[in-house]
Amino acid sequence: MPELKLDKSTPKYAIPPSLRSRENTYRGVAKYGGVSLYVLYCRGYAKIGLSTDVKKRTGNIQAACPFPVNVIFQYSMPKKRAMKAEIETMLELDAFHFHHDWFKCSRGHAIYAAQKVVDKLQR
Secondary structure, eight states, X not given: OOOOOOOTTSOGGGSOGGGSOSOOOOXXXXXXXXXXXXXXXXTTEEEEEEESOHHHHHHHHHHTOSSOOEEEEEXXXXXXXXXXXXXXXXXXXXXXXXXXXXXXXXXXXXXXXXXXXXXXXXX
């Protein structure tokens, strides 16, 4: 894989998680205190994200995708912990980074990475 050279013209979507800021900028408002870390899966690609309404978020992504998008992992937790979980899950999958928050990996690998992070944060 060629070395990625970053400068001001590098599009944000091209930057792998390991080279991004560790600050999470999720701005969703958790009505009841919980935010879900989710993993969506579509044709060999996993999307990692946060939402207070995973069903609605999945529907929005599905509307722009011609292939079925499935929720393969979802775990609700307090907002700050969820934001940390999202970053750490992306770092677990860093070697598989494809585009924005999408990773080219197996379902099992994506689920394993998310579950590993959730288990770690619960200790």
